[in-house]
Amino acid sequence: MNRLRVLFRTTAVRLSAVYLVLFSICAAFLVFYVTAMSQRLLEQQTREAVSTEVAQIEAIYDRAGINGLLRTLERRARQPGANLYVIAGPTGEILAGNVASLEPGLLDKEGWTGQAFRYQRYTDESRKDSHVALAHVLVLENGLRILVGRDLQEPEKFRVLVRQALMVALGIMGFGALVIWFAIGRNALKRIDRMSDASTRIMAGDLSQRLPMSGSGDEFDRLSESLNAMLERIEKLNEGLRQVSDNIAHDLKTPLTRLRNKAEAALAHKNTSAGYRASLEEIIGESDQLIRTFNALLMISRVEAGGAAAEMSDIDLSTIVADCVELYEPVAEEQALELTADISGPLHINGNRELVGQALGNLIDNAIKYAEGAADPGIRVSLVRRGDAVVIAVADHGPGVPADKRDQVVARFVRLDESRSKPGTGLGLSLVEAVMEMHHGSLELGDTAPGQSSPGLTVTMVFPVPAA
Numbered sequence: 001m002n003r004l005r006v007l008f009r010t011t012a013v014r015l016s017a018v019y020l021v022l023f024s025i026c027a028a029f030l031v032f033y034v035t036a037m038s039q040r041l042l043e044q045q046t047r048e049a050v051s052t053e054v055a056q057i058e059a060i061y062d063r064a065g066i067n068g069l070l071r072t073l074e075r076r077a078r079q080p081g082a083n084l085y086v087i088a089g090p091t092g093e094i095l096a097g098n099v100a101s102l103e104p105g106l107l108d109k110e111g112w113t114g115q116a117f118r119y120q121r122y123t124d125e126s127r128k129d130s131h132v133a134l135a136h137v138l139v140l141e142n143g144l145r146i147l148v149g150r151d152l153q154e155p156e157k158f159r160v161l162v163r164q165a166l167m168v169a170l171g172i173m174g175f176g177a178l179v180i181w182f183a184i185g186r187n188a189l190k191r192i193d194r195m196s197d198a199s200t201r202i203m204a205g206d207l208s209q210r211l212p213m214s215g216s217g218d219e220f221d222r223l224s225e226s227l228n229a230m231l232e233r234i235e236k237l238n239e240g241l242r243q244v245s246d247n248i249a250h251d252l253k254t255p256l257t258r259l260r261n262k263a264e265a266a267l268a269h270k271n272t273s274a275g276y277r278a279s280l281e282e283i284i285g286e287s288d289q290l291i292r293t294f295n296a297l298l299m300i301s302r303v304e305a306g307g308a309a310a311e312m313s314d315i316d317l318s319t320i321v322a323d324c325v326e327l328y329e330p331v332a333e334e335q336a337l338e339l340t341a342d343i344s345g346p347l348h349i350n351g352n353r354e355l356v357g358q359a360l361g362n363l364i365d366n367a368i369k370y371a372e373g374a375a376d377p378g379i380r381v382s383l384v385r386r387g388d389a390v391v392i393a394v395a396d397h398g399p400g401v402p403a404d405k406r407d408q409v410v411a412r413f414v415r416l417d418e419s420r421s422k423p424g425t426g427l428g429l430s431l432v433e434a435v436m437e438m439h440h441g442s443l444e445l446g447d448t449a450p451g452q453s454s455p456g457l458t459v460t461m462v463f464p465v466p467a468a
Contacts, residue, residue: 020177027170035163042159046134046150047112053083054136054148061140070096073146083150084119084133090143097147098122107147110139116152191220207235259286303355303434315353317390317463318345321383324357328364332379335372339364342382347390350466351439359435362428363394363459370398374454389441390463395448397456406445432461440464 061069070087077085077098086097092107100120106113118130135149194212201209210231211224266279325341332339360381367379376397383392401409410429429443436443441463448456 020174023177024174027174031163031166031170034166035159038162039159042152043134046152050083050134050136050148050150054138057138057146057148066140066142066144069146073097083148084135086145086147086149088145088147090145092145095144099147102147106135107137107145110137110145112136113149195220195224202231207231207238255286255290259283259290262286303431303438311352311354312350313353314348315351315356316346316348317356317383317392318343318347320353320357320360321381321392324360324364325381328361328368331365332368335368337368337371337377337379339368339379339381342380342384344384347383347385348466349390349439349463351463352435355435355438359432359461360392360394362432363461366428366459367394367396367398367457370457371396372398374398374456376456385465386462388465390465392461392463393458394460395456395458397448397454400447400455400457401445409445410443429459432459436461436463 057069057072060072064072073085073087074096076082082098084097084099086099086102086107087095088107089095092105094102098121100122102119103117106117113135116132116134119133120130132152133149134152135147138146138148140146191212191214198209198211210228213221213224213228215221262279262283266276266283321341321343325339329339364379364381371377371379374397378397380395381393382395383390385391410433433443441461444460444462446458446460448458
């Protein structure tokens with residue numbers, strides 16, 4: 001009983017109940033409409049048949065007189081399945097015909113009887129037996145009254161048969177609809193129960209759980225797909241938060257320790273003002289590095305949370321690439337590197353100019369950092385259209401990244417330079433990946449010169465082209 005109560009609370013069952021009620025109303029209307037139309041059609045056919053016979057009788061009377069008319073009516077009345085024929089006097093008494101009695105006053109008015117009337121045949125065993133007919137009364141010149149009619153028993157049987165057939169058919173359809181309604185409601189309840197169970201496990205802390213999908217592509221599957229995408233996003237953010245916490249505790253411990261040691265060393269020794277100044281400058285340098293690290297973390301969190309999504313607009317990537325290359329050219333020249341650009345444009349996307357510029361700047365900065373001292377000092381930045389995407393690639397000829405570690409280098413604080421001899425925080429590629437996810441694009445890493453001792457690294461940002 002409780003399960004039925006829960007079943008009737010579901011939206012699917014309520015909607016099915018509404019549909020069933022509406023179907024029943026429409027079915028009842030259909031039954032009465034078809035029955036009425038059938039009755040009207042049969043009555044119209046009856047009137048047409050009687051009118052035709054009345055016209056024939058008038059023609060016979062005009063041609064053969066009263067005697068010919070009486071002979072014709074007598075002959076027709078004896079035929080099997082004959083119509084109603086009555087010859088009555090001016091006062092309404094029945095003189096001849098195949099009808100035993102009529103309703104009183106039926107022959108008083110010439111023309112159609114207006115509505116169906118009851119009569120009795122000579123073969124009726126009891127006065128209670130009666131039949132229904134529709135007739136036309138014809139008054140002759142000598143006062144005789146001729147009634148020509150047709151029994152409505154067969155049309156009435158047909159009308160009742162049509163109504164019964166419709167009622168049975170609609171009853172079967174209604175029963176089938178009720179069974180289907182119950183089955184659909186029960187199936188919907190089972191699916192909701194499975195979703196509720198999965199939700200309970202998720203709320204208990206197991207974010208790896210996903211809402212079940214039947215594969216039918218219905219509204220439940222679409223809802224589950226959307227919620228699963230949301231759960232995947234939440235799980236990824238939680239995992240990122242956990243990793244950030246671990247990485248902050250691990251990677252920021254060293255600079256904080258160095259910062260404390262420098263301050264302690266400055267206090268422990270009797271330095272001159274110049275010595276204190278040098279110590280303070282080192283402390284400020286370490287502090288600036290910490291601030292840059294935290295700013296990068298905040299930027300990544302802001303991008304991953306979608307905080308910059310509202311600032312998306314139509315931007316020209318060719319202008320951004322040209323500006324970034326121009327900005328980093330002096331830095332590359334200081335490291336004896338040649339920074340070149342190959343730009344096709346203008347190429348427009350829907351994006352955030354600031355974030356795309358910062359992501360590209362990170363890639364160029366990484367290329368300059370790791371290409372220093374390479375045999376080939378060239379760093380090439382390209383912008384091209386590739387099918388339905390716009391691609392920005394930054395290629396250098398440094399040591400590159402092994403294929404088995406390319407998934408790791410985009411994580412926060414991950415650096416292949418275990419000795420930390422090169423400056424950086426290990427957050428550059430993490431920011432680039434977050435920016436690409438916000439733009440619904442992808443970040444690809446590959447070799448610039450495969451097979452060589454220094455294959456280099458080509459980092460590609462692939463942006464989807466907005467629909468026209």
